[in-house]
Amino acid sequence: MIGIKCGIDNRVGFCMSISKSVQMPPLLYGTAWKKDLTCDLVIKAIEHGFQGIDTACQPRHYHEAGVGEALEFLRLKGIQREDLFIQTKYTPVAGQDLANLPYDRDSSLTEQVMTSIRVSLKNLKTSYVDALILHSPLSTHQETMEVWRAMELICAKGDAKTLGISNCYSLTALKSIAKEAKIKLSILQNRFYRESGHDKAIREWCQENGVVYQGFWILTANPQLVNHQETKQLAMFYKKSCEQIFYRFLTQIGIVPLIGTTSLVHMREDLAIFDFALTADDLKIMGNLLNEYKQSF
Ligand SMILES: NC(=O)c1ccc[n+]([C@@H]2O[C@H](COP(=O)([O-])OP(=O)(O)OC[C@H]3O[C@@H](n4cnc5c(N)ncnc54)[C@H](OP(=O)(O)O)[C@@H]3O)[C@@H](O)[C@H]2O)c1
Numbered sequence: 041m042i043g044i045k046c047g048i049d050n051r052v053g054f055c056m057s058i059s060k061s062v063q064m065p066p067l068l069y070g071t072a073w074k075k076d077l078t079c080d081l082v083i084k085a086i087e088h089g090f091q092g093i094d095t096a097c098q099p100r101h102y103h104e105a106g107v108g109e110a111l112e113f114l115r116l117k118g119i120q121r122e123d124l125f126i127q128t129k130y131t132p133v134a135g136q137d138l139a140n141l142p143y144d145r146d147s148s149l150t151e152q153v154m155t156s157i158r159v160s161l162k163n164l165k166t167s168y169v170d171a172l173i174l175h176s177p178l179s180t181h182q183e184t185m186e187v188w189r190a191m192e193l194i195c196a197k198g199d200a201k202t203l204g205i206s207n208c209y210s211l212t213a214l215k216s217i218a219k220e221a222k223i224k225l226s227i228l229q230n231r232f233y234r235e236s237g238h239d240k241a242i243r244e245w246c247q248e249n250g251v252v253y254q255g256f257w258i259l260t261a262n263p264q265l266v267n268h269q270e271t272k273q274l275a276m277f278y279k280k281s282c283e284q285i286f287y288r289f290l291t292q293i294g295i296v297p298l299i300g301t302t303s304l305v306h307m308r309e310d311l312a313i314f315d316f317a318l319t320a321d322d323l324k325i326m327g328n329l330l331n332e333y334k335q336s337f
Contacts, residue, residue, distance in 0.1 A: 062202055062226045062252045064125045064170070065091035066291050067310060070256065070300035071107055072096075078106025079113070081302060086114055089311040092125035094229075094254075094298050096175060097156045097163070100137035104128065104163040112165050126164060127171040127227075129206065130156040130187065135175050149183060153190035157199055171227055172200035176207035177217075184213075185220055192223040202226040204252075209236050211245055218249065229254040232295070233261035234333055247294055255290065256298040259283060265333060270325050278316050281309060288313040289326040 069085040071078050071093060082093060096102045111121065130153045133145050143155035157172065172191055177184045194200045204227025208214050218225045228246055230239055232255030239253070246253045259266055271282045278285065287297050287310060299310050318326070 062250070064252060064296060066296060066314070067287070068092040068094045068125070068127065068254065068296060068298050070094045070298040071103070072101045072300055074106070074300075074302070075103055076106070077302070078103040079109040082107050082110035083113055084304060085307055086110070086119060086124065088304070088307045090299075090307070091123070092127065092170075094127050095160075095164075096129035096131055096173075097142045097160045098129065098131040098136060098175065099140045099142060100135075104160060108163045108165040121166055125170045126166060127173060127204075128157075128160045128164065128169050129173040129175040130191065131175040132178055132187070134179075149178070149186045150190040153187055153194070157194050161199065168198060169200050171202045171204055173204040173206050173227060173229055177205065177213060181213070181216060184217060188217060188221060192221070195223045204229060204254075206230065209239065209242070211242050214242060214245070218251070225251060227252045227254060229256065229298070231255075231257045231261065232290075233257055238330055238333070240331070243295070252296055253294065254296045254298055256300075258286070258290065258297050258299075262286070262333075265329055268329055270329055274318070274322055274325070278318075280313070280316070284309055284313050285318070285326075288316070288318055289323065292318055292323055293327070 067090060069082065069090040069092065071082060074081050093107055095104050095107045097104055111124070111126070115121070133141070138145070142159045143152045147155070160169065161167065172194060174184070174187055174191065178187060191200070191203050195203055203223055203225060205217065205225060206229035208228060209230065214228065228242070228251055230236070230242070230253070232238055243253050265271065266282050266286045271285050274285045275282045290297050291313065301307055301310065
């Protein structure tokens with residue numbers, strides 16, 4: 041069993057403490073835009089210690105079959121499927137390249153979702169995914185719920201263990217989906233950026249309702265926070281990089297960062313954030329920076 045030390049309960053293996061209802065590693069390796077390098081980078085990420093992979097049935101941005109090739113290679117090296125958390129997405133037509141669709145665009149939404157998961161399982165060479173994420177809400181709540189119902193069927197069959205949604209920045213919309221869901225909405229994957237106020241209210245709701253909040257665009261969208269004087273001081277004190285301090289801060293406030301680095305040095309650094317913990321005072325400093333970000337920069 042490969043594993044990284046989980047900083048929250050300080051044990052090797054999947055982290056239990058982010059939410060009582062969902063188990064997943066505290067960091068996920070993101071595979072967008074890696075094209076032909078996907079297989080190699082996923083192998084490197086897992087060998088370095090990542091335990092979770094994020095992908096999508098969206099050929100426009102993800103080479104999902106490359107993830108599957110990596111998983112097959114890793115199996116031969118003794119890393120079993122159940123040692124890993126594998127997450128994929130159903131991407132609605134609006135997010136797809138129309139010249140390279142993984143399903144028939146004229147089929148019903150339900151059929152699209154069913155075809156999408158079939159393609160994903162084939163690409164990933166696995167019999168199940170740990171999470172299936174709706175890549176973004178559809179144009180109406182009714183359509184979103186039609187897709188959600190199809191995802192519930194997939195979950196009930198055992199082809200997906202948990203369900204989630206991405207790019208949902210309306211707390212009202214999120215609450216409606218969660219309320220009508222027969223199978224729990226367990227994951228929200230959103231862009232973590234200033235323009236949404238870093239989803240403050242949404243994250244609070246997630247925490248109260250046992251929904252894991254996964255963030256992307258974390259470094260790209262927040263250079264002022266990552267390179268802030270306060271972050272630099274903490275980096276000097278803990279002998280870490282500013283990126284490590286920022287990722288550590290996020291994991292300690294219950295966020296699961298998606299990390300798509302192509303650098304082996306960064307992979308090692310990002311995984312090394314669990315050998316230290318920020319104090320309550322440090323978290324307060326970083327929390328204040330986050331809250332004041334909108335006004336101050
Ligand atoms: N649901 C959605 O709609 C959606 C949208 C976008 C992304 N995602 C997911 O999120 C994943 C991450 O994408 P992202 O856009 O957030 O950014 P990212 O791929 O993690 O890229 C972060 C950038 O920061 C750089 N970097 C510098 N120091 C780093 C460090 N210590 N660790 C990591 N990166 C460092 C990276 O360069 P180096 O490569 O040189 O390290 C890279 O250019 C994607 O692969 C995908 O799985 C989902």
